[in-house]
Structure formats: C-alpha cells, structure tokens
Amino acid sequence: MGFFDAFRRMRYYSPMTQVVLVGLVCFLCPGMFNALNGMGGGGQMDRTTGNNANTALYCTFIVFGILGGSIVNLCGVRWTIAASGLTYALYSGSYIYLNHTGNGAFTIAAGAILGIGAGILWAAQGMIMVSYPREEEKAKYIAVFWIIFNLGGMLGGILPFAINYHSEKESLSDGVYIAFVVLECLGALLGLALAPPSRVVRDDGSSVVLVKYTNAGKEAIEIIKLFLNPIMLALIPMCFTSNFFYSYQFGPVNGSIFTLRTRGFNNIFYWGAQMVGAYALSFLLDNTSMTRRKRGLIAFGIVAVFFNVIWGGTLKMQLKYTHGPLPGNIPTDYPGGPIDFLEHSRAAGPIILYMLYGMGDALYQNFAYWIIGSLTNDNQKLSRYAGFYKGIQSLGATVAWQLDAKSVSYMNQLIGNWVLLGISLPPMLYVVYTLKDHSESVSESEEGYEYSEKHAVQA
Template identity: 50%
Template sequence: MVVEDEDQAKAHGGGATAVQRRPWRFNSPLAQVSLMGLVCFCCPGMFNALSGMGGGGQVDPTAANNANTAVYAAFSIAGILGGGIYNVLGPRLTLAAGCSTYVLYAGSFLYYNHHHHQAFAIVAGALLGCGAGLLWAGEGAVMTSYPPPRRKGTYISLFWSIFNLGGVIGGLIPFVLNYHRSSAASVNDGTYVAFMCFMSAGVLLSLGILPPNRVVREDGSRCSAVTYSKPSTEAAAVLRLFLDRKMLLIVPAAWASNFFYSYQFNNVNGLLFNLRTRGFNNVFYWGAQMVGSVFIGYVMDFSFKSRRMRGFVGIAIVAVLGTAIWAGGLANQRTYSSEDPPKEKLDFKDSGSEFVGPFMLYVSYGLLDAMFQSMVYWVIGALADDSEILSRYSGFYKGVQSAGAAVAWQVDTHKVPLMSQLVVNWSLTTLSYPLLALLVFLSVKDEDDDDEKQDKSSSIDPSNAAAAIA
C-alpha cells in the first residue's frame, strides 16, 4: 500500500515502511521536483529569457540594467531571509507569493515599451527581488532535501533541465514574434504579454508543491518531519550562517554564479547580434544548460562509489571546462570593445561564417552556467538532508549570488571596460573551485555504508517494527 498522507503513515508504522513502486505518485520526490521545475520554467525561466535578450528587449539597456540592479539588491536580502520565511510559512504560500512578482516585472516592460519611464520597471524589479528570494529559497529546499540522498545530482539535473526549458521556449517567443523585425529597436508588445501568461501559470502551479512531511520516498521514508518554525528562531539561525565555515567557503562561488550574466547578455548577445538573432541564440543558450545539467548530474551521482570523489571529479571537470570557455571569451573580446563596437550586428541567416564563432561561445557560456550552478547545488545538498537546514543554506547562497548580480548590473551601467568585466568574471569562477574542493574535503562525508544501513532500516516490514524497536 502506498503511504499517501500522515495518517496513513502512522497507521503503517510511522512512515518508515516501503511503498509500492508506481510510475507516478503526486507525493513522490520525482513528481514534486518535476513540478518545482515547471514552476521555475514559467517564472525564472521566462525571466531569464527576457534578460537574455540584452536590455530586456530594448535597444538601450539602461532601464533593464537599473531594474536588474533593483531586482538583485532586494534579492540579496530576501534570499538570505527566504529560508527562514519558508520555514515559517511553508512551501505553498512562500512560492505563490514569490511567483506573483514575476508577472508584475514583465508587465513593467510592456509599460516601458509605450511610455519609456524607468520608475515602474525599477519598483517592479525591487518587488521581484523580494519575491525571487522567497521562490528560490523554497526551490532550494525542495530540490536538495526531497530527493533520495544518493540521487541528488540526478534530481538536480532533472530540475535544471525542466527549468531551463523555460529559457528555450522563452527564447523562441521573441524569435518568432520578431522574426521579420530584425532591424527593430525593441521587441513588440506580444512578446511581453506571452511572458506574463507563462508567469501567471507558474503562480497556479506553485500551489501544488507539498510540504516536506507529506512527501514520501519509495522506501516509505519522509523527506523531513518539519514543524514550522518561529520567526525569532529563524532570525537567529540565519545570523549564524554568517559565521558558518561551510557557508563562507561557498561565498566566492555564490558571488560569481550570477555575476557574469550582465556581461554575457548585454555585451555578448546584446552587443554582437541583432534583435531576432538574440532570441535564436537564447534557444541554444538555455538548451545547452539542459545538456550541461544532465551531464554534471550524472558525474556527481554515478561516476565513482565515493561521494567525496564524485565531488572532487565534478569540480575538476567544471574547472577545466570553465577555463577553456573563458579563454575563448578572451579571444573573442579582443575583437571589439564598448568604445569600438562591431560596425554591423550579426544575423543568423545573413552573416555566414562570422556568426559561428560568437554563437558557439555564447552557447558555451550557457553550458558552463548550468554545470557550475548544478555542481554548487550538489555540494550544498551533500552538506545535510534536513529541509529546514537546506532551505537556510539555499537562501544564503541565493542572497550572496544576488548581491553579486546587483553589483554586476551597475558595473555594466557605468560602462566598465568589457575586457575588465571578462577578467573579473573569469577570476571569480577560478577562485571558487579550490574553495569548493576544500568544502567537500572538510564537510562532505562518504556515507555509503551508513546509507545502506538506513535503507535497510527504512524497509523494515511493519509486522516486525515493534521487534526492531525493542
């Protein structure tokens, strides 16, 4: 019999009994992580597609840069607090409140398309930053605590693939709707309306996310016997994160992981390519993210028996690939600058062989982004199994990440030389690799034997439960 809710769990020996395998169960980790992926497909996925067009689809990126600064400045605070808020409110209220702010943000650019007033976009960006902090704290808790301990990399790659499919579809929207407007200054109204429809669907889908104590794994165990916390308890727990050695070692990776977006979106995709080609490029940028997340997820879960060794190998692969891709970026950046931009925008149909090199570089940036962030999430997920702890860790990661992004968008607004931006991005990612390896060495344990014992104990027959306890 499948354990579907708490009362049934108690009736079957406290929820530790094995459940009958089914292809699909709504309260299974697979269903819940997939649903979380669909929520992020509709909201952050579409936001990424909107940002990936360069300047939010506008010819002048100033409004989008300032709006994104507001987004990530608010996100840097809300992200750190988001884990505590999630532990107080639970997943549904936290995620629905967060998702609703994405709709407003896309609507602000529809307004800007007609009136060219930045104020609405900036205010909407600040509200989105608060909402994103809630959404990503909830997402981090679901993605890192719901899966079985030995399959976290697989589930992270599943989530990342569904999430980034939103970027693929979101890239197709401006590409299709603006296909015959290659010389236009900004995308049309229909592009923003389409984004708003997807984001509204994300709000509704978020209501289907179950609390951790209602999610049942195949062995009958529950993800977390969580009792919702008090604000004072969460405030103290969040403050302690700033003194936690594990979190301090993650700071450079967190800061770097969104810092490069402004450079890639505005100064590679936005500066080198015309309007319709930006949408075309984003289809492959986010598609490459799906490939990268699946590959690194396999490495982190299946490459070696030792969990520590899988962590070291995953970090090494991302480090080598990242070095090669940023070196390619350096070669590309030497061909132009903000003072000497390309004389003619590249078009996927008309530019011939000149298009191929920058296009492949941009797609490679997407591949690296997914591998880098999936690898970091795996490390975070390996630090604990409890939903409450991981929601705080994820919130801290997203908060620091967003602080870096807020700085990066203003760096671009103030016209810092493009070569300097590239060197800083490359340096930040390079610094993070040895620190993540040290974190794996100090804090990630090889628990294969312990996991086997836990698997056996969680599969005890109900009829023998009393004897086992005695």
C-alpha cells in the same frame, strides 16, 4: 535508464512529482525572466533601464534570499511560491509601460519587488530540490529540475525569435511582453499544486521531513549562525560568482554583437545547452561506485577547466570590439556590424561560444547545489542554505549589473569575471575535499526543536 525510470513511478506525494512541479513553476516564471534578461536590457535597445532594474532586483534579492529559507519554514511552500510567481509577471508587464512612456521608474520598482519574490521562491525551490531525494539521487533530481526549468528559457528564446523574425526594431514588441506575463501568471497558479513537505513520502516509505517546530526567533538565530558557519563562509566566493557572469554574457556579448532576432535564436541554444550540461553531470555526481569526495573532485576539475577555456575563447572575441549599439543609431564596432544567424561564416563561432556559456552555467550551478545538498539532509537547514546561496549570489549579480549600467568597459568586465572564477575555486575545492560519504542526518532529538505533528508546516 535510471534517470527516466523515476518518471514512470511518479505519485502526487512522491519527491519526483514535487520536483517536477516546482520545475514547471520555474519553467514559467524564472525561466521566462531568464529569457527576457538574455535578450540584453530586457529586450530594449537602451540597456540602462534593464540594468538598473536588475540592480534593484538583486539588492532586495540579497536580503530576501538570505531570509527566504526562514520565511518558507514559517509559511510553507504553496502560498510563498504562488505569491512569488506573480512578481515575475509584474516585472515583465512593466516593460509594456516602458515601451509606451519611456519612463523606467516603474520597471525599476518592479525589479525591486521581484527581488523579494525571487528570494523566497528560490529558497523554497532549493529546499525541495536537494532535501526531497535520497542521498544517491540528489544530482539526478537537480538535473531533472534544471532541464524543466531551462525549457522555459528555450521557450522564452523562441517567442522573441519568432515574433521579431521580420522586425527591424531594436526593442521587443508589446506582444512578446504580454506572452511572458500570461505564462508567468500560469506559473504562479501552478505553485498552489505543490504538496506540503510533511505529506511527501519517498518510494522506500521514508518521510521527506521530520516535522519540527520552528518560530521567528529560532529562524533569526539560525540565519545568524549561517554567517558563523566555516563551511558556508568558505562557499561565499562560489555563491558570489555563480550569477556574476550573466550581465556580461547577456549584455556585452548577446546584446551587443547580434541582431535582435539572433539574440532570441542564441537563447534557444544557451538554455538548451544548460539542459545537456545538467543531465551529463548528474551521471558523475550520482555514481556511487566512487566516494562522494572523488566524484566532487572530478566535477571540480571539469568545472575549472571548462570555465577557463570559455573565458579564453571570449578574450579572443572581445579583443575585436569595445561597444554594442548606442543611442543615436550608432552601431556596434564589432567587425562587419551586428551578426545575424543567417550569416553562417560570421555567426558560427560566436553562437557556439554563447551556447557553451549556457553549458558552463549549468555545470557550475548544478555542482554548487550538489555541494550544498551534500552538507545535510535536514530540509529546514537546506532551505536556509539555499537561501544563503541565492542571497550571496544576488550580491554578486547586483555588482555585475551595475558595472554594465555604469558603462564599465567590456574588457574589464571580462577580466573581472575571470578573476572571480579564480578566487572561487580554492575554497570550493576545500569544501569538496571535506565532504563525507553520508550527509548529516536529521535527529528527532536535535537541540532546539520540538517534534510535534500539530506544528507541521502546512503550505
């Protein structure tokens, strides 16, 4: 299979090697964060601190997501990714302090710091993932990254499931948080293994990046231009919606109607389904026997139908309950109480639905990255586009996490997610319809740039 042939041809300076490396960094850093978040409230019985920490996180993520592409263009990928990885370890470690003191201030502050690191890391990751491959391979590279990245979420689900298998506590133990911290520190160190973009060469001998001069003034102007670009403005609803559903899926669903160990069990399949969805979609999006527009339209139809089906199934389940466990040992009002994975007849439907959430996330986000990667082959532009995507995505996530923190009813949160999906689809369809078969090329004579080897960005 062509999907796997690339692994056998890997060189250190090949695009595939670099995408695998950044995938491993995200496996160990954002992957562990996703697993922790997937437990609902960072694995705490009371989700208030976790929700407020996520709000702080995404507030700073909004700013540094948008600025992240320019920071990466100015500072390179190695040190920006390595430093960003350490902010994930700080965040996970803050829950140990919370376990012993009950004071959430440090966790909320760590969330704000993580938002800075995450914004920069994801801008660098997005640039590497969609600018390094050839046009006909972009979906495959996105899928390779997504599979490696979500292995982190699977591992992060196995850890709390195994460690808390016999535990009756409703909050994660120190041992789970320590395991997350160690893995995230390893991920930060791995970021130093990345090669500078100027050294990466494709299998056909072409360079990944035309070395161009950039400075802070130039980057500031280019950031402003993002908000004047009609295509980027049309993608704002897609960006805003793309992480909005996490707070509902992780809190009102996984954190509310399942036992602690079953939440970890669910996340194994949630992140595993992401890998399946990304892998399957790559075959369609890289199928050069069809025009790019046709591939995009088919993928759009798949995403639209899939999400409407799973939200329909969620509505049927949501009508059965109104809240999860509450302080004072008040259990969820889900019929029969919290679901354990060993209760096969009760657990099968909700667990399968939760697994499909993961597949839907992969379909939506892989499609979004493919659209962005189809707009240009210029790696500096793509780092800004990726940062813009993550910044607006974080704005949506900020709103979503605060809705749960303010105890907005679960039904209203579901309705909000469904409405946002409907709003995001028409402009996404418009952008897909305007796609050309070949992306904008990088020109040495591009206005405002000076081609010079001495100005190569070295990470």
